């Protein structure tokens with residue numbers, strides 16, 4: 001029980017520390033903005049292992065847990081095992097579990113000036129059941145922490161686990177704002193590439209300096225798309241079934257699934273299934289994880305269908321698990337199934353998992369549009385015919401655009417109004433027809449009856465206009 005409490009405390013301590021560090025970095029970047037700045041140094045860190053022990057997979061290049069706990073090949077007789085942890089930051093070690101044979105098997109932690117540990121300060125020599133509260137830290141003058149585990153030739157017990165992390169405050173490094181080449185932009189003292197199909201001038205600062213290339217569309221800073229190949233609209237769902245409280249843990253959007261603490265969440269005798277899917281890749285990543293070891297299990301499967309009749313198991317875990325692993329669906333297995341089962345006693349903190357959509361987005365080719373009358377389709381878009389011309393509905397290509405009645409010109413070309421005293425009936429490239437003799441019409445006339453007899457002449461509109469007989473006249 002003590003051990004589980006300590007894990008929770010430790011986790012919150014570590015998360016708080018990192019949040020402080022990130023806030024610190026962010027505030028510095030805002031305040032400074034000049035050519036030179038002091039920022040937390042890039043992290044360098046290493047964990048090395050040597051001696052009579054299985055050093056793999058207990059050697060990691062990042063902060064995490066070192067464990068010699070249970071199981072064959074871990075805690076054994078006659079071990080003499082040395083771990084060396086160092087960083088340009090302060091390194092901390094803290095036990096999260098510890099049970100070794102009292103006064104026979106020992107864990108020693110030394111703080112050293114060099115990797116050889118020729119000069120060292122002993123911080124603890126632990127045996128039996130160790131305190132979990134102290135944090136053992138390196139210092140500026142002793143940047144190496146050495147952990148030595150020795151066991152005698154008789155009897156093994158559970159073993160131990162220790163978390164190694166980086167301590168604060170961060171060492172500060174002078175940083176110069178780089179001048180970035182074309183196609184990149186400077187942000188937070190780093191040059192980054194513009195998104196695909198976009199570009200920026202040399203010396204750009206800020207992602208919005210990246211502008212989409214010709215033929216592509218999107219906001220400054222990207223992403224930039226071929227207009228005919230846009231990201232597909234997102235479809236996604238999360239369903240829950242089984243012996244668990246599915247509300248409010250069922251959501252239609254990406255977010256968090258929680259089964260942690262509290263009444264109605266992590267209970268005994270649960271069999272709970274979550275099914276997540278999307279037309280995008282779906283990812284699951286644990287934010288926290290603590291279930292009863294060997295009793296309460298979380299399984300993640302990648303499935304071809306919602307029934308999960310055909311599946312690939314990605315995880316089957318109890319106790320603790322990696323918080324950095326990302327479990328993802330793929331094109332052939334677009335469903336992720338998470339199953340949580342618990343036995344009839346003991347509930348612990350439970351787990352929290354984030355589900356999100358992965359990139360790249362699937363590309364949807366825009367369907368060819370069917371254009372209305374007066375428009376035509378070109379490169380998947382509808383375009384207006386030129387002035388005074390029109391086209392039938394469903395036209396493809398500008399050649400479908402023909403001049404309106406009263407206008408003349410080639411198909412797909414410029415349509416000019418018929419001059420006065422002419423008319424044109426119907427659509428198309430035909431010339432304007434001259435009104436009958438002694439009749440006149442307005443420009444752009446669309447029918448022969450627009451031809452009216454001149455003053456002094458009479459007749460049917462559009463027909464023959466005869467001079468008025470002697471002694472008669474006709475005005476307008």
Ligand SMILES: [Ca+2]
Nearest residue numbers: 101152154155
């Ligand atoms: Ca022993």
Ligand SMILES: [Ca+2]
Nearest residue numbers: 292343345346
């Ligand atoms: Ca249980």
